[in-house]
Amino acid sequence: MSDADGGVWVDGRPFGLMQFRSLEFTPWSGKAGLSKEPSNVVGVDPEGRVYAGLHDGLWRLEDGAFRRLDPESPLGVNQIQSLMFDRDGSIWVGHGSLLSRRSKGVLKTYEARDGLPPTFVRAIVRTTDDDVLLGTEDGVYRVN
Numbered sequence: 001m002s003d004a005d006g007g008v009w010v011d012g013r014p015f016g017l018m019q020f021r022s023l024e025f026t027p028w029s030g031k032a033g034l035s036k037e038p039s040n041v042v043g044v045d046p047e048g049r050v051y052a053g054l055h056d057g058l059w060r061l062e063d064g065a066f067r068r069l070d071p072e073s074p075l076g077v078n079q080i081q082s083l084m085f086d087r088d089g090s091i092w093v094g095h096g097s098l099l100s101r102r103s104k105g106v107l108k109t110y111e112a113r114d115g116l117p118p119t120f121v122r123a124i125v126r127t128t129d130d131d132v133l134l135g136t137e138d139g140v141y142r143v144n
Contacts, residue, residue: 004048011039017052028052034059034066043083045091058093082135083122088125092132094121099143101133110143117141 002008007021016029017039030036034052041053050061058080059066082094090103097118099110112118114135123135132143 003044003050008049009042009044009052011042017042028066032061032065033068035068040081041083043085045085046089046094051083053083055079058083068129079119079120082121082124084126084132086126087099092124094124094134096120 002090003019003083007019010020016027016036017030017034017045019026028034029039035054035056037054039052039054042049043053045051052059053062055078056068057078058069060069079096080093081096082092084092086092086103088103090101093100093102097112097116097120099116099121101108101110106131110116115136117136119137121134121136123133125133125135127133134143135143
């Protein structure tokens with residue numbers, strides 16, 4: 001995932017979150033406020049802000065330091081496995097066997113009773129037909 005400054009962010013397991021810029025890798029895990037937990041996913045929102053999804057929450061890079069989103073907020077959840085920033089400015093987060101979407105300040109969380117499979121949501125993508133697809137341990141599912 002590339003950022004607004006031309007850096008490329010990768011999950012460098014087992015080394016954690018890394019940024020590649022100017023032919024050099026810079027490790028971020030355990031630095032600049034970010035926990036030492038391995039990163040599961042990294043994303044860049046439409047404003048160019050970098051987010052990292054870790055087992056201990058969702059983190060955002062601000063002014064050169066990572067800050068964990070408020071653990072009391074609905075998107076401050078743990079076990080972040082997947083992340084997608086939508087064209088309309090909403091953010092989708094797969095955490096555990098749940099899927100949350102925050103759009104225009106409103107949060108909706110989907111779970112098994114909403115038809116979500118009871119397994120980890122590993123990937124979230126929007127198709128050119130505007131469908132949202134989830135990659136899970138049990139297969140691919142469409143969100144209506």
